[in-house]
Amino acid sequence: MGNEVLLVEDDLSIATVITEALREEGCDVTACKSLARRDALLSQRRFDVMLTDVMLADGDGLASIDTVRDLAPDMPIIVLSAQNTLDTAVRASDSQAFEYFPKPFDLDELTHAVRQALANRPTANEAADPDEGALPLIGRSPAMQGVFRMITRVLRNDLTVLVTGESGTGKELVAEAIHQLGARKTGPFVAVNMAAIPHDLLESELFGHERGAFTGAVSQQIGKFEQANGGTLFLDEIGDMPADAQTRLLRALQSGRIRRVGGRQEIKVDVRIIAATNRNLTPMIEEGRFREDLFYRLNVVPIHLPALRERREDIGALIRHFLGQATAEGLPRRRILDEAVQILQAQKWPGNVRELRNVVFRLALLARDEIIDVATVEDAIPPAQDRAGSGQGDSFERALKAWLNEQGSVHGTLYHASLAAFEKPLFEHALRETDGNQLRAAQLLGINRNTLRKRLGEMDIHPEDYTKRR
Incomplete structure (x- = not known):
């Protein structure tokens, strides 16, 4: 050069x-x-x-x-x-x-x-x-440093961001970082959890409603879009959004305008959209449960947060940070030994950073003196090898192994017998959970509706038997 x-x-x-x-x-x-x-x-x-x-x-x-x-x-x-x-x-x-x-x-x-x-x-x-x-x-x-670099790239613009990752990885923290460190930091930051709002109230939450728009609408209500005007709107758990609300959201993103439920006038809004989900939206698009055009509208800048098990080298720094947080919130000041950190690094952490924070706060509370040692950690959380059989999935695996041991070595039929023993209770459970609704049962199982119907017929399962009598 x-x-x-x-x-x-x-x-x-x-x-x-x-x-x-x-x-x-x-x-x-x-x-x-x-x-x-x-x-x-x-x-x-x-x-x-x-x-x-x-x-x-x-x-x-x-x-x-x-x-x-x-x-x-x-x-x-x-x-x-x-x-x-x-x-x-x-x-x-x-x-x-x-x-x-x-x-x-x-x-x-x-x-x-x-x-x-x-x-x-x-x-x-x-x-x-x-x-x-x-x-x-x-x-x-490297995974988190890549996240940091992506965040810095979107601070000086208003591009829409889609944050993905498992529950507890810190998706809302990323949204708050982009807002607080970006050009809109003087505006409001409004977060809405799609999974926490009843579907029939979601549009009213997002877009607001006029008085008399529906039963119980005794006064005008400003929606989240208007509340976030000039700032950032964080749409958490976007994968749980119902189809009709997806259509209205897409229209709002395309036009920059919203209309309150029951209203006639369009209202111009200036918001930056950051969405997040712990779901894989690609199969949901294929199954018709999430609009493809909305996905591309949201997925302008994708940021994926790694699971904690994928960045174990960060656990020590996170533990010490959370110990500082615990002290700031009134718990005794603690120090953790490297050997105790290694015990925590060996855990599976299905709840990711959120679970780690809870455990660290528990250690800060339960430690008998200033030092958190291996014994303190083992008292508060079982070693990784002991936890391997503690989850529901592992309990099911043990039950399945016990059932297989009872069957012995029957040649030629064990595979199909095992599938039948597992599949029929699973389909029956899905029908009970959905009140016999085959479409919802198929969605719960994650299979095609036609596949569900075919297997129900083959197993002589009748959906009407699972419909609640009213």
Whole structure:
């Protein structure tokens, strides 16, 4: 590339690797280990791009970016950091950094970013002040650092975001981060949980209603869209939205206008939409339970939150953060041993970060002294190997194994006998749960309605037998 690169990095091994990689690309790399030396070099020569670590021996590389801007206003800056919080990624974005790379980083991605920075030098935009420390999104793992980078990319625009991930992974925290750190932070943040509102009241909740629109509408009500005007509307559990409400939501997103239930006048609203779901919407689209056009309208910028079991290296930092939260909320100050952290890292965490937080608060409450040791953890939560059989799914597995042992080794019929023993009670349960409604039973089972009818006939199950008599 034949360009001048300034590398500010006090870790000799990292500096050596980056220097060699960039020199292979044709760059002339000058490396230094301190902010003072950085400023001296920038005063003496012109550089085409700078790579800088955040935490250096004589200060914060990000906090002193203004000095760099004074010395080299148009020079792209690439930030490298071993910090494990969203705050660092946001500070890098607010400092107008060209790119942000958490450590450890992919060397090929880094060299590619340097090439892009040299080819496309951005102009500095007006920076916003971050709301430091307000958002407990933590993670040094590659998966979470990818989430942080995606968040920083949507802070300066109003693109619609769809956050996916299992329950308890922190989807609402991501929505709050985008709002609080973005251009709409002075506006309202309004959250609505689609799964918590009765279907017949959902449209009224979202769009409001006029007096007399329906029985019980004794006064006009402003809906969530109007409440969020000028800010952000967070639509949680969007996969639980009924079909008719999906149609009205799509219309509102397309036009930027809403109409209250029972109203005649359209009302213009200015809201940023962030939606979230723990469901896989793709099969729901295929089954006709979620509108495909609404999915594409919401899925402009997808952000997927990893399950806690997929980023176990973050558990230690999360535990210490939650211990700090527990102290702030009035529980005794505690410290946890590394051996105790390892016990917690071995757990399955089906409830993800939310479950981990609850366990940490429990440990802070139950610990007999300031130190949380292995014994304290084992008293509060069984070891991973003991928990393996504690769930309902595992109980079912044990029952199935017991049933198979009773059958012996009957050749040629065991497979079909096992399916029959399992399938008929399952279908009967679905019909009981849905009052004999075959469409809803098929949806509950996650199969096609025609498949349901076929299997009911083959098993001689009659849906009318499960209809409640009124």
